[in-house]
Amino acid sequence: MNIHAAVTRSPRAPFSLETLQLEPPRAGEILVRVVATGICHTDIAMRDQLLPTPQPVVLGHEGSGIVEQVGPGVAKVKPGDHVVMTFNSCGHCPSCFDGEASYCHEFFPRNFLGTRADGSSGLSKDSEPVHGNIFGQSSFASHALCHERNIVKVPQTAPLELLGPLACGVQTGAGAVLNALGVVPGSSIAVFGVGSVGLSAIMASVVAGATTIIAVDRHATRLAMAEELGATHVCLSDNPEMEQRIVQVTNDLGVDYALDTTGIAAVIQQAVAVLAPRGSCGILGASAPGSLMELDLAHMMSAGRSLRGIVEGDAHSDTFIPTLIRLYQQGRFPFDRLVTFYDFHQINQAIDDAEHGRVIKPIVRHSRDV
Structure with missing residues (x-):
């Protein structure tokens, strides 16, 4: 045809x-x-x-x-x-x-x-x-x-x-929070990069019951949208005190979860740096093959922090996409x-x-x- x-x-x-x-x-x-x-x-x-x-x-x-x-x-x-x-x-x-x-x-x-x-x-x-x-x-x-x-x-x-x-995009951001990281009620999360994937993660964090939701981006307009969708705090990524501010927001503990949507090594390092002990960071931004980054191994090992890749939000699409539709129809997503x-x-x-x-x-x- x-x-x-x-x-x-x-x-x-x-x-x-x-x-x-x-x-x-x-x-x-x-x-x-x-x-x-x-x-x-x-x-x-x-x-x-x-x-x-x-x-x-x-x-x-x-x-x-x-x-x-x-x-x-x-x-x-x-x-x-x-x-x-x-x-x-x-x-x-x-x-x-x-x-x-x-x-x-x-x-x-x-x-x-x-x-x-x-x-x-x-x-x-x-x-x-x-x-x-x-x-x-x-x-x-x-x-x-x-x-x-x-x-x-x-x-x-x-x-x-x-x-x-x-x-794809919405499933990836929401699934990273609800499936891969398993964000729990009362927890804290920082989302680095709030385009469509990151904003989906913000909305999913609200659904999950996170009580401290921090959006980080270089665009003030997207940070404003993140606030409208449930972020409790926002931070411009070019703020030289950004990492310190995130840690302060969490009473100097760091966040339970961090999520990078940018695929940029320097940003991922920042996301890992603000993790609380036993905190988990997910990365889902596409990076060029051969891209490398450095980690403070003592920071990772000594407090049980973890870093993992996430593809398509660990979603079982036949059930997860209808779930997101129901949440949307209820006004929650x-x-x-x-x-x-x-x-x-x-x-x-x-x-x-x-x-x-x-x-x-x-x-x-x-x-x-x-």
Whole structure:
């Protein structure tokens, strides 16, 4: 079938809006009519070849839509179901067997390398191959092929065009707090970097019952949003007394939890430095391969502090995304406050606005009839 898609053909260049051909779903695959797709900084990193994603390619990995057709063997969803498309996984490695699909041993090729496991894509432009299957979906398009493992059925009572970011950025920030770090009532947490991921972590910290929630960022406007969403304290990251201030806020104990969303070594060092004894720091910002940092080993060992990486918020998406939707519907997780909508043909403007910090979480949508 012919579809409309935004095609990435060269680094740092605008996407090209084109008509492509999409294969029908194979066994285990699902054809989804895309209603809307969130834009994530990982899409920008793939566009700019900071990750080895081949081009030309259709990016997009926070898609929501309606099932149109299912391939042989699919039992999880049926045509007409409302769905969100999240990250892909293999289903047969030790991590997948343990129910920890975000640590799939094939996570990188299944999500970043632009082909199915057999090397095919499903996308083409006349006779020209176009890479697809990014995060098992490539949802910067009117239609996408995804898989049973990365499709999540969502309630038809929820606003479908809003839900795409739950598949990655929002799931990552909220899951880091609720799943990976296991923030408990009455505890303290500092979140370094409060874009869409960090603000999701702030909201999740409120849900978890943390009573001291500290937001750290270089943008005063984002710190103001963090306060509106539940941060009890805010601190500009360029404040030379930032670490001391955080420790003082916690009665000179340090925070129980810290979360870095930036992937910057110097910031991670600050996050570790403000940990209380037995405190835990999670890192979930993307860093370039080979990035290194130094740690004070005595500081880590002598007080039982820990540092760990977090992918996709340790989320079991089939249950976690519906949980976030219920929290949103109850008014307890207002992630809609982060969103700015654009029509699909405005995708390049949406990306430019995201790159320059004019918006927090852009979503491109195809129609408003759902």
